[in-house]
Amino acid sequence: MAVWALGINHNTAPLDLRGKFAFALDQIAPTLHGLRQSLGTSGGGAGRHPGVETAIISTCNRTEIYCAGEQPAMEHTLGWLAHSGGVSPSLLASHSYTLEDSLVARHAFRVASGLDSMVLGEAQILGQMKDAVRAAETAGALGTTLNQLFQRSFAVAKEVRTSTEIGAHSISMAAAAVRLASQLFEDLTETKVLFVGAGEMIELCATHFAAKNPKSIAIANRTLERGEKLATRFGGGVMRLADLPERLHEFDAVISCTASSLPIIGLGAVERALKKRRHRPMFMVDLAVPRDIEPEVKALGDVYLYTVDDLATVVQTAQANRQAAVAQAEAIIDAGVQSFMHWMELRSPAVGEGGVVPLIQQLNAQTDEWRALEIARAKKLLAKGEDMDAVLEALSRGLTQKMLHGTLAELRAGDAEMRAQTAQTVSRLFLRSQTKTGNHNGL
Numbered sequence: 001m002a003v004w005a006l007g008i009n010h011n012t013a014p015l016d017l018r019g020k021f022a023f024a025l026d027q028i029a030p031t032l033h034g035l036r037q038s039l040g041t042s043g044g045g046a047g048r049h050p051g052v053e054t055a056i057i058s059t060c061n062r063t064e065i066y067c068a069g070e071q072p073a074m075e076h077t078l079g080w081l082a083h084s085g086g087v088s089p090s091l092l093a094s095h096s097y098t099l100e101d102s103l104v105a106r107h108a109f110r111v112a113s114g115l116d117s118m119v120l121g122e123a124q125i126l127g128q129m130k131d132a133v134r135a136a137e138t139a140g141a142l143g144t145t146l147n148q149l150f151q152r153s154f155a156v157a158k159e160v161r162t163s164t165e166i167g168a169h170s171i172s173m174a175a176a177a178v179r180l181a182s183q184l185f186e187d188l189t190e191t192k193v194l195f196v197g198a199g200e201m202i203e204l205c206a207t208h209f210a211a212k213n214p215k216s217i218a219i220a221n222r223t224l225e226r227g228e229k230l231a232t233r234f235g236g237g238v239m240r241l242a243d244l245p246e247r248l249h250e251f252d253a254v255i256s257c258t259a260s261s262l263p264i265i266g267l268g269a270v271e272r273a274l275k276k277r278r279h280r281p282m283f284m285v286d287l288a289v290p291r292d293i294e295p296e297v298k299a300l301g302d303v304y305l306y307t308v309d310d311l312a313t314v315v316q317t318a319q320a321n322r323q324a325a326v327a328q329a330e331a332i333i334d335a336g337v338q339s340f341m342h343w344m345e346l347r348s349p350a351v352g353e354g355g356v357v358p359l360i361q362q363l364n365a366q367t368d369e370w371r372a373l374e375i376a377r378a379k380k381l382l383a384k385g386e387d388m389d390a391v392l393e394a395l396s397r398g399l400t401q402k403m404l405h406g407t408l409a410e411l412r413a414g415d416a417e418m419r420a421q422t423a424q425t426v427s428r429l430f431l432r433s434q435t436k437t438g439n440h441n442g443l
Contacts, residue, residue, distance in 0.1 A: 001145055001347055002072040005099045005107060006081060007057075007064030010118050013095035015309050019290030020085035023058040024259045025131055029139035031056060031084070035065070036141055038080050039073055053143035055136040055150070057111070059128050060201075060257075060289040060308050061118050064111075066104065068145035074098050105340045108149055109333045112157035114166060115326065118308070119315045121167030124200065126157050148343060156336040164328040173201070174208040176314040177285045177306070181209075181253055184283050184304055188212040195219050196244070196256035196264065198226045201287055205255050210234045218251070220244050222258075245269040249276035257287035265293045267300075274302050285311075370402045 008018060023031055032054050040050040052069035065077055082092040099107050107116070112129055114121040133150045136142040142150075160166055178188075185191050193214045195202045198221040210217060217236030221227030224238060231238040239247060241264060248254070248269055258264060265284075270293075274282065284305045286293040291307070298305040378395045382388065407430070410422050 001068060001070065001344065003066075003068045003101055003104045003145060003149065003344070004072045004074050004077070005064060005066045005104045006074065006077050006096060007062060007099075007107075008092070008096045009062035009064075009116070010309060010312065012097060015289065015291070015307055016295075017087070017091075017095055018061075018063065020087060021058070021063040021081065022060075022261075022289045023056060023063065025135060028056055028058070028132065028135040032136060032139045032141040034084075035077075035080055039067075039069070039076060051143075053146045054141045055132060055146055057129055057132040059125065060287060062111075062116075066108070066146055066149070068143060068149075072100060074100070101344070102337055102341050105149060105152075105337045106333060108153045109156045109336050112153040113160040113329055113333065114157075115160075115329055115333075118312055119172055121325075122172060123161070123167060124204075126154070127200075130154065145344075145347075149340065152336055152340050156333055159332050160329045163332065164325040166325040166329050172204065172208075173287060173308065173311055173315065174205040176311045177205055177255060177287075178208045178212060179314060180285075180304075180306060180311075181283050182212075184281065185252065188214055190215055191252040192216045192250060193218070193253045193255070194248075194251040195230075196241070196254065196292060197221060197258040197288075198223075198230045199257060199259070201257045202255065203230060205257075205285075205287070206230065206234050206236075209253075209255075214253075245272070249273035251282070252280070253283040253285075254293075255285045255287065256292040258292055260288070260292060261290060263291055263294045265297070267294045267296045270297050270300060270303060274300065277302075367403070370399060374398045374402075 008021060010018070035054050035056075036052060039052045039054075052067050052073065055066045057064045057066070065081060067073070067077060078093060078096070078098070079089050082089040085092070110116045112126055114123065114125060117125055129150065133142065133147075136146070181191070182188060188209075189212065191214045193209050193216070195206050195209075195217070198219060202219075206217065206219075217231070217234050218239060219227040219231040219236055220239045220241055220243070221230075222241050224240060227238040230236075244265070248265070249272070254265070256265060270282070270284075279302045281302050281304060284293060284297065284303060286305065286307050289308065293305060297303055374395045377398065378391050381391045381394070407426055411419060411426065413419075414422070
């Protein structure tokens with residue numbers, strides 16, 4: 001079984017390119033269906049890749065495809081993703097990273113643990129990964145291998161967060177936005193703040209801004225019900241997105257993060273707002289991918305617009321304090337990678353053509369059959385009134401004879417060299433003390 005991954009993130013691709021490959025959570029299932037269908041029908045003969053397991057993780061900072069199948073199909077995966085984003089494979093390849101086998105596991109574990117995030121140690125990515133895995137599972141695209149990969153990712157992330165201080169010194173995007181706003185406005189208690197959207201990121205930002213006691217808070221959302229729920233929590237007002245252009249001038253700070261595929265705050269709306277404000281400055285943060293605010297807004301003289309990438313320099317602080325925690329986390333991840341690769345090796349075709357796991361299953365089935373035969377024979381003897389000690393003696397003798405029959409036959413067969421090799425193997429397997437063997441019922 002091969003495992004491979006393809007991705008772009010905040011380190012490899014600019015914001016606008018990442019926006020072309022952003023998938024909302026409700027788009028994951030049909031997207032996975034399209035990818036699997038493409039892999040199953042590509043080319044002919046050896047070019048086909050049926051039954052490939054797939055999962056997609058898509059956040060503001062990254063889009064990653066994880067796959068598992070009999071043979072890696074990296075080139076096809078890259079071509080499919082490029083086509084879905086409307087770019088050439090060569091352009092995508094120049095901004096993406098490709099990983100196979102142990103490197104996939106290491107990357108997934110680092111992502112889940114917050115080591116690959118713009119905000120080192122941030123916890124939000126773990127929830128986003130779990131959402132992505134649930135979406136893949138619901139879509140029927142997740143198989144044994146990827147499920148094992150992600151479950152181990154979550155376990156490693158939990159150990160990293162409980163055993164290290166990886167997130168103790170991190171500055172979240174929300175905190176960074178507040179810091180930047182504080183640099184622009186002398187007194188945040190005199191500012192009116194508008195939040196566009198009502199998702200997890202906006203809720204986090206609203207929590208940080210509310211702690212500074214701004215003059216007012218308002219939520220603009222596509223559905224009033226969800227917006228009202230968040231507004232009530234912070235004692236703020238609510239409006240529909242359709243009313244946003246006419247009311248934009250009322251606010252000193254605007255923080256936006258929606259799942260819209262197109263900008264919802266255009267250059268014209270901001271220009272009109274600035275005229276009504278008599279060019280009093282506006283602080284704007286666009287945390288969405290694709291963008292919520294047209295990039296041309298940044299050129300306006302009285303607007304201070306920041307994107308997720310602009311916040312990178314703010315959140316990358318206190319690195320020295322976190323180096324020890326990073327080293328601890330990497331050690332935990334190393335152990336997790338070794339464990340996952342061992343699990344993979346057990347399922348690779350290393351014994352005959354079937355691999356170790358099928359052999360284990362055959363051995364268990366054979367011993368179960370022998371056990372059932374001897375138990376059935378013992379029950380018949382007991383039913384006839386035979387002595388219980390004698391029946392148990394016969395049962396144990398019958399089992400050991402069945403288990404040793406093939407081994408003893410091999411010891412007597414072949415030439416001297418073959419018998420010597422067989423004798424070494426038999427000694428290693430059967431003549432070990434109980435303290436060394438332990439419990440190996442699962443082989």
